[in-house]
Amino acid sequence: MSYLVQNYNRKKLSFKIGKGSYLFTTNGVKYLDFVQGIAVNSLGHANPNLVKVINDQSKKLWHVSNAFIIPEGEILAKKIVEKTFASSVMFQNSGTEATEAAIKIARRYFYSKGKPEKNRIICIKNSFHGRTIAAIYASGSKKMIEGFGPKVQGFDHFNFGDHKTLKNLINKKTAAIMVETIMGEGGIKVIPDWCLKGLRQLCTKKKILLIMDEVQSGIGRTGDFFAFEKSKIKPDIVPIAKGIGGGFPIGAVLMTKKISSAMIPGSHGSTFGGNPLAMKIGSKVIDIISNKNFLYKVKKKSNYFHAELNKIKDQYPNLIKEVRGRGFLIGLQLFKDQSKFIDALMKNKLLTIKAADNVIRILPPLNVKKSEINVALKIIKKVCYKFTK
Numbered sequence: 056m057s058y059l060v061q062n063y064n065r066k067k068l069s070f071k072i073g074k075g076s077y078l079f080t081t082n083g084v085k086y087l088d089f090v091q092g093i094a095v096n097s098l099g100h101a102n103p104n105l106v107k108v109i110n111d112q113s114k115k116l117w118h119v120s121n122a123f124i125i126p127e128g129e130i131l132a133k134k135i136v137e138k139t140f141a142s143s144v145m146f147q148n149s150g151t152e153a154t155e156a157a158i159k160i161a162r163r164y165f166y167s168k169g170k171p172e173k174n175r176i177i178c179i180k181n182s183f184h185g186r187t188i189a190a191i192y193a194s195g196s197k198k199m200i201e202g203f204g205p206k207v208q209g210f211d212h213f214n215f216g217d218h219k220t221l222k223n224l225i226n227k228k229t230a231a232i233m234v235e236t237i238m239g240e241g242g243i244k245v246i247p248d249w250c251l252k253g254l255r256q257l258c259t260k261k262k263i264l265l266i267m268d269e270v271q272s273g274i275g276r277t278g279d280f281f282a283f284e285k286s287k288i289k290p291d292i293v294p295i296a297k298g299i300g301g302g303f304p305i306g307a308v309l310m311t312k313k314i315s316s317a318m319i320p321g322s323h324g325s326t327f328g329g330n331p332l333a334m335k336i337g338s339k340v341i342d343i344i345s346n347k348n349f350l351y352k353v354k355k356k357s358n359y360f361h362a363e364l365n366k367i368k369d370q371y372p373n374l375i376k377e378v379r380g381r382g383f384l385i386g387l388q389l390f391k392d393q394s395k396f397i398d399a400l401m402k403n404k405l406l407t408i409k410a411a412d413n414v415i416r417i418l419p420p421l422n423v424k425k426s427e428i429n430v431a432l433k434i435i436k437k438v439c440y441k442f443t444k
């Protein structure tokens with residue numbers, strides 16, 4: 056009997072302790088965790104650096120209102136600005152709050168320019184921007200909006216890769232295009248670099264804003280600090296969350312200077328967003344992940360993982376359709392439903408998670424060891440063998 060609302064389809068498994076790449080159940084059974092809270096624990100479980108920061112800061116100050124200056128937030132914002140396209144940061148607590156705020160900011164920007172009619176946002180159909188009322192309508196997924204009407208106006212959709220429809224959707228009411236650089240929940244679909252470049256050119260030409268949702272793909276997950284950096288484009292607004300707190304809930308919206316000027320005092324706020332404890336943790340995560348050598352190692356280790364997974368794919372061409380993604384945002388696409396495969400991996404003590412399109416999402420911590428990747432590969436091979444026997 057559970058007193059929790061049953062809004063999740065949970066595996067019958069629970070954990071007591073986490074250490075690095077591993078989780079230990081309440082009975083002490085060890086699992087290799089390549090879910091990591093869905094790309095949240097970017098530095099693994101109970102990272103000693105983060106434990107120390109939490110311990111130290113918890114004795115000093117947890118939370119103060121944004122009615123006061125919060126130096127810890129000023130420091131984290133500066134660090135983020137120094138490493139990215141952005142010139143200002145607004146802190147939230149989660150991904151959906153960050154995407155929701157990104158939508159608000161885009162609209163507010165045109166409002167401040169005397170063009171309040173420019174308020175529509177173009178999104179990819181069946182993308183994922185979170186679960187608030189606006190975000191589910193932005194995502195354009197039938198399943199997510201079911202029962203939550205009336206419809207929230209202001210979103211137009213095109214299918215992934217349908218450039219013609221995208222271009223046709225842009226009109227004088229359009230404020231922005233919002234896309235995930237790599238569609239996470241949608242099945243680890245990567246927007247190719249040439250498309251990102253085209254998207255940037257299109258937005259500049261039409262004088263609309265480009266919002267890149269990096270909630271899942273950002274903060275080193277792909278081996279670049281942001282996934283869009285590989286294509287050398289600069290977006291206007293970027294919501295982030297998942298990886299930046301290393302397991303502590305933090306969200307943020309990054310933006311350029313011209314856009315932040317629209318957000319005047321009182322235009323947006325958050326009670327919890329940007330509190331000193333969260334900011335101290337975020338600062339430590341950024342210090343570690345934005346280090347060039349750290350990111351180089353993410354690229355190197357993840358390239359190895361992709362290459363080995365592709366070898367397995369070649370060995371089982373009737374089972375595995377494609378190895379998708381970049382860095383440690385990996386999708387293993389099967390030809391048929393992946394649920395049983397995920398359960399079999401779990402039986403063999405490797406945790407992975409579903410995405411759309413028959414995709415198994417593999418999300419190791421960014422500081423995973425090569426030996427741990429090898430353990431995962433061995434389990435994946437074993438399950439492939441079993442599935443084709």
Ligand SMILES: *Cc1c(COP(=O)(O)O)cnc(C)c1O
Nearest residue numbers: 149150151183184185239270271
């Ligand atoms: C997870 C996710 C969100 C929502 O984040 P929450 O913290 O669950 O609200 C938004 N956008 C993308 C791309 C995500 O992966």
